[in-house]
């Protein structure tokens with residue numbers, strides 16, 4: 001029976017050693033993904049936008065959309081001089097804005113209503129407020145209208161340098 005007790009004792013030590021290895025392995029497994037995440041994180045949010053000249057302030061007429069495209073020729077949009085300082089507005093009066101004109105719901109082209117400064121969708125009737133950064137004010141869309149980040153230089157040239165929402169139908173605004 002002495003032999004039998006030794007075998008039980010050896011078995012117990014093996015079990016405890018195995019448990020220690022398993023615990024060490026779990027600690028490593030938990031630590032590794034954190035290291036991997038720390039390295040991967042900066043790439044996820046990084047989108048390089050082109051700085052494209054869209055027009056000059058002299059080209060704009062008050063409350064009349066000027067057709068442009070940004071960030072490429074397949075992304076139609078407009079520039080607008082609204083006449084009063086608004087959210088995201090550029091220029092000396094803070095009243096120049098730019099928006100995509102593709103509905104974020106299912107991609108219908110939007111119409112601009114100069115009376116209430118809204119973009120309106122003929123598809124399922126969503127509406128977006130140009131005075132409030134393209135905020136969705138009614139309808140099927142669950143996203144706001146993508147607005148351009150604008151910069152105006154000393155000569156009055158208007159540059160788009162980013163978009164604040166994902167353009168309809170794209171996995172990334174800049175492919």
Ligand code: FES
Pocket residue numbers: 103104105106107108121122123124125126139140141
């Ligand atoms: Fe504009 Fe549906 S496509 S509301």
